[in-house]
Amino acid sequence: MSNAMSPESRFALPRRHALAVLGGALVCGVRPALADAAKAGAFAFEKPEGGTLPLSAYAGRPILVVNTATACGYAGQFTGLQGLWTRFGDRGLTVIAVPSPDFGNQEPLDGVAIAEAARRNHGVTFPVTAKTHVRGPAAHPFYRWAAAEKPGNAPGWNFHKYLVDRDGSLIGAFPSSVEPNDPRIVTAIANALPAA
Helix, strand or coil: CCCCCCHHHHHHHHHHHHHHHHHHHHHHHHHHHHHHCCCHHHCEEECCCCCEEEHHHHCCCCEEEEEECCCCCCCCHHHHHHHHHHHHHHHCCEEEEEECCCCCCCCCCCCHHHHHHHHHHHCCCCCECCCCCCCCCCCCHHHHHHHHHCCCCCCCCCCCEEEECCCCCEEEEECCCCCCCCHHHHHHHHHHCCCC
16 A cells, blocks of 8 residues: 555645635634624714714713604604603613615605604604615615624614614614514613612
């Protein structure tokens, strides 16, 4: 029996070693980027009037992020969201509306007109971002992160709600059918707030 290695076997070990080293380098290079985006504060939304709304501005506060649409059958939830903002805003809650065209294009307005319609029709005083994609390959990075954090709980329609804890971690996801004043949402928010 010969001890000579075939050409294929001579390169098998070095190739495996090289792939392991390359894989390790890629993993090491990716980990810091994932760690940086592991909290909601790493993201910012565009404002309808220009500029950005960084979630880091709300560090230490729970944030309820809701994809909205002014022409949706769930648009009445704006009033409930305003109720949460009124009830818990002084204790630290931030509510952010993220208008989206992704579900039946039920956000026909653009720019500042969206926030104006929400204010005029529902009394909204909490922040409203610029129109934003929340699903698919064009989804905003916050929504891609949230979908990865809560698999199976990505927005399926307008008025899906994500609750971000004071430390920036994602602690809750509530579908469109769950009203803002639902005890599950109210309890989750109350538990995320500092003690009164």
